[in-house]
Amino acid sequence: MNLATQELKPVYQEMAEKVKLYGVEVSPFVCRVKYALNLKGVNYEFIQEDLDNKSPDLLKYNPVLKNVPVLRLLHNGNPISESLVIIEYIDDVWKGVPIMPKDAYEKAQARFWAKFFVDKCHPAIFKAIGSHGEKQDVAEAHEHLQFLENELNVKGSKFFGGDNMGLIDICATFIGYWVGAAEEALGIEVVTKDKFPKVIEWAHNCINCQVVKDDLPSRESLIAYYTRRFGKA
Known part of the structure; x- marks a missing residue:
């Protein structure tokens, strides 16, 4: 199993x-x-x-x-x-489902990609959202996302580390849920399926895991949050 x-x-x-x-x-x-x-x-x-x-x-x-x-x-x-x-x-x-790989090299790779997502992708996407999809900001976000798209194409697996959800997959829920709410709130597009089909599929897999679905904030609360924070008067 x-x-x-x-x-x-x-x-x-x-x-x-x-x-x-x-x-x-x-x-x-x-x-x-x-x-x-x-x-x-x-x-x-x-x-x-x-x-x-x-x-x-x-x-x-x-x-x-x-x-x-x-x-x-x-x-x-x-x-x-x-x-x-x-x-x-x-x-x-805690014992149970492992989040990090046991192999030292694979663990280092998981840390690398999680750090890349947290330090590069997340801030760039958030910046693009905050600027209401300004062209240069979206281009910066897309530059970072392309690295993830390429890596996911190479891996060809449901999750970043294979068949099991791990460290970077936990981070990917931001793309799968928060970004969509922000796009709806502000009427913009930042992460699109035509440019990043693998990233979108991966993020969708992550937010549909039961352990994630059980604790997602309501979409309405996120839309309200982004509207308050970035909405134009």
Whole structure:
């Protein structure tokens, strides 16, 4: 049985150690952590933050960056911040569906592509959205996305690492869900199927995994968010 395609509903196990996740519902960074916790069957409590009025707990547990997500372990109170760091920690600590490959080279590749997505693709796409699809900004986003398109063509698999959802696939949910909501809210096109068919197919596979679908924010809330943040008066 293929454990990580998530076409079968996962069994959410009650864990002896409960954790708290501080975040905001519409954040793709926070949702990444939710998906990793779901993959492992970890029982957690979600604490909704107001980033315009940050809670004392958030400032206490992430005093350096003062942002979300933050994962806090209740047995010792230790906090962990930054989504990719948290995801790798979750994979190291809890058994269940592996998020990172076991092979050292494949693990390094997963980290490389996840970092490329987080450092290059995500900011470029967000910039293109924020500029309402300005030609030069869309071109920059497309330049980065083409690397992913080419790599997915070479791999020819359902997920980036093969048949199982892993680290970069968790990141891809931004393309599969958040971008579409932003495009609808602002009446623009940034990531199109004609230019990036493999990327669109891949992102679609990721958001249709049960562990992701269970914790996607409502499309209406995302459309409202992008309308408030980038809508023209």
